[in-house]
Amino acid sequence: MAYYDDYGYPRYVSVAEKRARARRKLEQLRKKHPDIRPVVIEGNTLVRTWWGKAWNGNLGKYADYANRIGRGRSYVRHGAVLDLQISPGQVKALVQGSQGSPYTITIKIKPISESVWKQIKAACEGQLASLQELLQGRFPKGLAELFTAKGSGLFPSPKEIDFHCSCPDWAYMCKHVAAVLYGIGTRLDEDPSLFFVVRKVKMEDLITQAVREKSEKLLKQAKRKTARVIDDADLGEVFGIEMESSQRPETEGPGAGAASPKPTAGAQQKVSLRRTPKKRAKMRN
Numbered sequence: 001m002a003y004y005d006d007y008g009y010p011r012y013v014s015v016a017e018k019r020a021r022a023r024r025k026l027e028q029l030r031k032k033h034p035d036i037r038p039v040v041i042e043g044n045t046l047v048r049t050w051w052g053k054a055w056n057g058n059l060g061k062y063a064d065y066a067n068r069i070g071r072g073r074s075y076v077r078h079g080a081v082l083d084l085q086i087s088p089g090q091v092k093a094l095v096q097g098s099q100g101s102p103y104t105i106t107i108k109i110k111p112i113s114e115s116v117w118k119q120i121k122a123a124c125e126g127q128l129a130s131l132q133e134l135l136q137g138r139f140p141k142g143l144a145e146l147f148t149a150k151g152s153g154l155f156p157s158p159k160e161i162d163f164h165c166s167c168p169d170w171a172y173m174c175k176h177v178a179a180v181l182y183g184i185g186t187r188l189d190e191d192p193s194l195f196f197v198v199r200k201v202k203m204e205d206l207i208t209q210a211v212r213e214k215s216e217k218l219l220k221q222a223k224r225k226t227a228r229v230i231d232d233a234d235l236g237e238v239f240g241i242e243m244e245s246s247q248r249p250e251t252e253g254p255g256a257g258a259a260s261p262k263p264t265a266g267a268q269q270k271v272s273l274r275r276t277p278k279k280r281a282k283m284r285n
Helices: 015-032 050-059 069-077 114-124 131-135 141-147 175-190 193-198 208-239 277-284
Strands: 081-087 090-095 103-109 161-165 241-245 271-275
Touching: 015 081, 050 141, 050 175, 069 175, 081 175, 081 193, 090 175, 103 175, 114 141, 161 175, 175 193
Parallel strands: none
Antiparallel strands: 081 090, 090 103, 103 161, 241 271
16 A cells, blocks of 8 residues: 655555554454554543553653654554563564554663662662552652652663664654553553563562561561460469459340440449359369
């Protein structure tokens, strides 16, 4: 199919035609590659979650990307990213362009440096209670600012990203690469854990200390509760009595169901001491 006019210039292609073209190509690819994963944008919003927004926001922080990244918005919106696969340190994608066959894009992302990761782990101690909170972006504002710090946070800078596209565009960042970069943000909307996969770090490291502190607290509470139960049991065994509260709710008579009178100041709850069978036998002897 020709996409150029009689003068050799690319002819205008409507959004509807672009979407239809991408949809047809996707159906063809699925016959041979059933595990293909296209980027699907629902509505007018590219991303909705904290991780998706933070990823796209990071791309716009750098002049190298800010002037070029916008070229990919329309492509990702009309479904041109036919496949996007995230693996440790790498993203591979297929993007439908003006040619009949989709272009192949490879983006390599360096892992987070050990020094930065160590600093972030230290800042997260006691701040995150669960993986769910981390993935949902529910954490203190201070951590959010640390995570998104330009050049020193979790998100990669341009010098940590290398990319290649099979298209003939000579530009430093073609619109196909830009579409894939936006597509990563959309994919993080679906599964934020993929961020830690591509940056080659374990997200569990950020909550290990918090979970340990919470577990220790629960264990201490359990020990105190167990100790009180044992104390009551030992007291009954030593004195041969059963500990029983003498205050029982009324079930008969005109006062049934009425509220019990409040004890006077200084009064204590009465405790009846009933002799156990073992104790009564000793007294008869």
